[in-house]
Amino acid sequence: MAMLPYETADTMGLRWTDNAYDLIEAQKLVVTFTGTQEVPVVQVSGLCPRCGDPFTADQVLAAALANGDVLGDQGTDRDMHPDAGSWRRIVVSCECTEPHDGRPAERPHGCGITYVIEIDENSAG
Numbered sequence: 117m118a119m120l121p122y123e124t125a126d127t128m129g130l131r132w133t134d135n136a137y138d139l140i141e142a143q144k145l146v147v148t149f150t151g152t153q154e155v156p157v158v159q160v161s162g163l164c165p166r167c168g169d170p171f172t173a174d175q176v177l178a179a180a181l182a183n184g185d186v187l188g189d190q191g192t193d194r195d196m197h198p199d200a201g202s203w204r205r206i207v208v209s210c211e212c213t214e215p216h217d218g219r220p221a222e223r224p225h226g227c228g229i230t231y232v233i234e235i236d237e238n239s240a241g
């Protein structure tokens with residue numbers, strides 16, 4: 117795919133989420149849950165919904181601290197929507213390593229977009 121410049125105008129556009137679901141359906145973007153019950157991790161890998169470059173992004177959803185608190189579990193969709201069951205809303209940013217003109221020096225990866233996917237952690241895999 118031709119190199120696209122770093123996205124600055126429509127960084128969180130709904131079209132990136134729509135494109136991500138198309139890629140998931142085509143099995144070109146895969147979401148898997150890894151880690152443990154104490155430290156659940158989601159991995160999103162495949163093609164970016166904007167630039168089409170391959171990437172892998174890991175996201176720790178929550179982590180149990182030594183004092184018994186849970187980091188990352190407050191203010192989540194589960195707190196706001198306890199009836200969500202095993203569904204998780206995941207915010208993903210492109211983490212490709214391909215060059216994109218205009219990418220800020222402090223951002224060594226990605227094409228500049230962020231999107232949201234919702235996935236049933238019981239069926240992701």
